[in-house]
Structures are given as structure tokens and as C-alpha cells.
Amino acid sequence: MAELPPRREPATVRHFARITDVALAALTLVFFVAAALATGVHNPWQGSIQLGLVLGALLVVRRRRPMTVLLLSIVGIFVYHLSGQWSPAGWIWPAAVAYFTAATTPRVRWVAAIGLAQLVYSAVDARWILDTNPTRYLIHVLGEGLLLAVLVAAGLTYAAATRWRERLREADRRAHVAEERLRVSHEVHDVIAHTLAVVGVQLNVAADALEDDPAAAAAALRLAKDIRNRAMADLRSLITVLRDSPADTAPQADLASLDTLIADTRAAGLEVTLDERGDRAAVPAMTAIAVHRVVQESFANTLKHAGASRAEVTIGYGLRSITVDITDNGRGVPGGDVTEGHGLAGMRERVNALGGALTAGPAPGGGFAVRADIPVAGSTA
Template sequence: MAVTFPRRVPAPVRHSAGLLDLALALVTVVGVVTGIMAAEVPGSPWDGAILLALFLGALVLVRRRWPMTVLLLSIAAIFAYRLSSDFEGGWIWPASVAYFSAACTPRVRWVALVGVAQLAYAAVDFRWVLDKNVPRYVIHIAGETLLLALLVGAGLVCAAVARWRGHLRESESRAQAAEERLRTAREVHDIVAHTLAVVGVQLNVAADALDDDPAEAAAALRVAKDVRNRAMTDLASLVGVLRDSPGATAPQPGLASLGALVADARAAGLEVDLVELGDPSAVPSAPAVTAYRVVQEALTNALKHSGAAKVKVTLGCGPRRVTVEVADDGRGCGEIVERHGLTGMRERVSALGGVLALESAPGGFSVRAEIPVAGSAA
């Protein structure tokens, strides 16, 4: 993965980067002038030292856009100054920021090659010291080499951190996309499964009553049509919101829509007893939608699988949690196999920190969910 300095970044990050570059430019100017003066180069600093420092500092301001160009121009300026003066204070350190910036890019090998070439030239240029002071020569070249290695190493670390952050962002994006697909799948499953269950029952009623009681068949078809229309409206709302704002949560039915849900189940032939404890209107939207979907899936299972005749829905709305219990008198089984519906129900409840309990016995099937209300102690 290529590591480059981004040209378009959020304004706060861009401003912070600009301030950092300005600070590094000032440090470069002050450091170069101070280093040259400390080396006691003959002549006035205005003969070239200050101009070199200002030029290197100005290059730092554009290091993010042209890192390799900044490095090469910095080295060329240092060469020009060295050839026109008696400065002997080093080759690498005046271009420290330029070396680091270029080492953060994928061209780090070229950076190392340029640095080694500069060190080789410095070793040859400084060879006259060998006859007078060998330790000074060794310390000088070794120090320059160590500084170059540190700058390149720091650039490699910076590039590795940038790659790690990029991979982390990609992982987060993939996780968010997977969660969005899962959420959409749960919504579509809840809507379609309930609709097909109710419509299927009504169509069976219509088919059985078509010859003997056309009025009853027509009534069953009207109920199936109404349920189908509501499902199409819900799906259109879901798709529309996802298209306009994929990260948003589509408007969904809450506890206020339980009446229509129970009415559909009753129209499909279930005897449903709804008991509401507390104030459903005080329940926040997230637990309200989850409670609605639990009831919807439980009623759908009662219609499709359990062969139940009676279902009792108990809704408890408290300040700390919402409890939902749906119990039917259908045929139970010893082992519960969680398919898409039950799995989606459990995932919804768990996402809010709640607990879902399923119980199946010969006397019926029951679902109980406890859903904490956000901001309260569970």
C-alpha cells in the first residue's frame, strides 16, 4: 500500500499539518544558522548561511506535496553552500526534515541510496582530516551515518503506522458495511416473513370459502391486500432511506404499531391477547423498534410453525427496561432450532445489551426479551 501525504484532508487536520510544517521550517532555519555559526565559518552569516537556512526552511513548507523534490533541492543547496564556503559541520543534518519526509514515502530505497551517495562524497571530501585527526574523521562520518539511519528508520516507522491506520480504517469500513447488510437483511426478513405468513393464511381462507361463502373469501382477500400494501410501504421506506443515507436508520414501526400487528394476527385466525403495562410512548425508539420486531417475529412463528390458536403478548414498559413476552399454545418441541428469524431476534436484543430467552415445550412456545433502556442502569 502506497503511503503518501494526502492533499485533501479535513480542515482541522489540514490546519494542524500546516502549523506543524511551519514549526519544522522555523526549527530548520534556526538550527541551520545556529549550526553554521557554531562551526565558526569565516565571514558574515549573510554571505550564505542565512540564505541557505531560509531556502531549506521554505522547502519544508512544501515537503508533503513533493517530498523527493524537496530532498534533492535541499541536498543541492547544501552542496552549493559547501562548495562556496569553508563549512565543515556536516552534510546530512541540515536536510533532516527533508530526509524524514521522503523516507515516509514508498521511495524510501531511493532516499537511502541518495543518503549513502551523499555520505560517500562526504567521506571523500573530508579525507584530509585522516592525516591529522583520525578519531575526528571517524566520529564525523559515523555520526552522519547514524543520523541518516535514524531519519530513514523514523520514516519507515511513520509509513508503517500510516499503513496500519489505513488497514484499520478499511477493516472498520468493512465491518460497518457488513453490519449495514445484516441490519437491512433483518428488516427485510421481518417485513417479508410476517407479510407472507398473514397473506398465506388469508389466501387459504379465501380459497376454502370461495365456493361456500364468497363474502368471507372477499374479506380475507381484503385483509391480505391491506397487509401487502403496508409491507410494500415499509419496504419502500426502508429502501428510500438507505438510498439517501446508507448509515441512517430507516423509519420503522414502534410500540404504537402493535395494535395493527395484533389485528393482522387476529385476522389470520389467531386469538391474540395483548397486555400492556406501563407507558409505551415513553420508550425510546431503539428499544421500541426491537420490542416491536420481537412481537412480530413471535407472531409470525406462531402462524407459520407452531399451529397455535391462542397467543398472549405481554409488554412491560419500565424506566430501566422493556420486557416482552409472547407465549402461544401451539405444539412445542424439545429442541429449538434458531433460523434467520430467531437469530435476527436474538441479534436485535443483544445489540442493545438485552437478553432473549426461548422456551419450547409440548404445551406451547414462548419468547421472553428484556431490553435495557439507554441511559438507565440495567
């Protein structure tokens, strides 16, 4: 199958991200100005508000240009300090969000190097504190260094968690593809098995009637051709699942195709009676497909192996479950031992996948019987 396109975040996630960035921009401005006022800045319009606006505005585009936002934020902080303004919140904190965002990118080593260079400069710039208050100087340097380490570590952790979630999503997508391929293989088997059984019967009829009744032989061959054409259409619709454009996939055979299936089987020489109890229109799609395939595979087995002349199909459409019974008057199974081939195994897997159960074996009055109990999705027991 074609490689899946890059995953696009849902619109709600993108809107929430934009709202988060705007909120962080507003908080950066408010906190920076509040810290300036709390640390003795009497007129925040002399640089504090301007720097807060710049730092906040840059955060609006931090997801698209994380390294550019980080570098411009640091430049803004340097300009603020070099203009002789008092730093109300240190060197690292005003660019905390920018550091965190940049640390989530593959350029985390550059982020650490830039932060270390800023720390060295801040330690040199604050050396005047060392002469008057060594403890305060130590707290200043270690605090800035610890904050930088926390921001880089948080960015790395967030990036690792994001990659892990992406791997989980990729694993889910691959599992879905594998399940789809398995489903297609079951569908292909069912279609081919039924088609070969019915066409084989018609070819035998044509061969037997070729000399005595050419018209009957021609009719049998035409019917075999029609069934073959329908099977090819079914196979084409299944194979499109494995191609690049899943949108081209045609609907799978379900209860709407049940009448055609029975008509084809009758044309193959098997007398079929259908007894439906309930409303087939209320059956969910996946359950309907399973019912159709169980009946189809049962007919194929009857035509190929049972030597039967009659088959009875009883389908009960309940509110909580669907019951499918198929019996024939064939020769049954010698000794009562059922050898489960691909057909029965495929039916059982299909029914079990929907939470149901399938039994198959000799019928009490002779012949062979298949029974499937399939719960209706969303029902309660």
C-alpha cells in the first residue's frame, strides 16, 4: 500500500495551540512588567513594557520558528541590559518559553550552547554583586543555570513523549493495515471459493448436455460466465483496498446481495429456501457482511463437498444478535469428524472478530449444519 501521508492535527488541536501561544504571550508581558515593578522599576515604559511586548509577540510564532524566536528573544534581553536597564527577572527567565520550545527540536545542542553562553555572560555582568554579597551572586548564577537545565530537560522530555505517541499512532496505523489485508484475504477466498463451486457445477451441466441438449449447455455456460463476471467485479472492489486510493473501494457484499447469491446457487442446481425473521435493514454494516459471507461459504462447501440437492437458510434478526442457520441434505461427514479447512476457519474468524460464535458439523437428521450467532454492535446482553 502507499505510504500514509503526514498526520495533520485536528482543527480543535490547532485552535487550542494558537490560544495557548497567545495566552503565553500575554502572561510573559504581565509577569515581566510585574517583576519589574516589584523589584524597584518606577517607570516600566522605559524598557520593561517594550521588552515584554517583544518577548510575548515572538511566542506567537514559536512553533513555526523556534530557533529564530529563541535568538531574537536573547537579542532583545541583551539590548535591554546594554541600554542600562535593571533586569527584573534575570537573563534566562524572560526567554523561558523560547528555550523550552527550541529544546524540543533536533537542535537541542545549539540551544544548550546558546544558554551556556548567556549564563557565562550573565555571571560576568553580575560580578559587581560578588564584592558586596557573594551568597546572592551564587544564588543568581546557580539559579539561572538550574532554570536553564530544567527548561532543556523539559524540552527533551516533551520531544521524546511526542515521538513515542507518534510511534504508537504509526503502530496503530500499521495494525489497521494488517487487519485490512487479512480481511481482504478472507473476502477473496470467499468470493473465489463460491464462484469456482457454482461455475464448476454449471460446467459439468454444460459438459453433460453438450451433445443431447446444446441449448441447455449454452444456457449453463452463459450463467457460468455471468457469475464469473460478477465475481471479477467483487474481486476488483476488494483489490482496491490495497491500492493508493481507498476512496475508490466499492461497498462489500452484504444482505442486499443475499438474494443474488441465493439465485446463483439455485441456478447451480441447489434448491435453496430462505426464511428471514425480523428486519434485515436494521443490521449494522459489518454484521451484514459477515452474515453474507457465512451463507456464501456454506453454499460453496455444500456445492463442492456435500452432494446435496437442498439447503435451508434461516436468519433471525434480533435486537441483540443475529442468528444464521444453514442446513443441507447432503451426505454429511463420514464418522462425524469435521476437518476444518480454510472456508470454515475463515467463517469462524470472521464471526469471532465480531464477538460471536460459529458451530459446524453433522445435522441431527443427516446432512451438514452451520450455525452462527453474531451480536449486534452496541447492544447489551
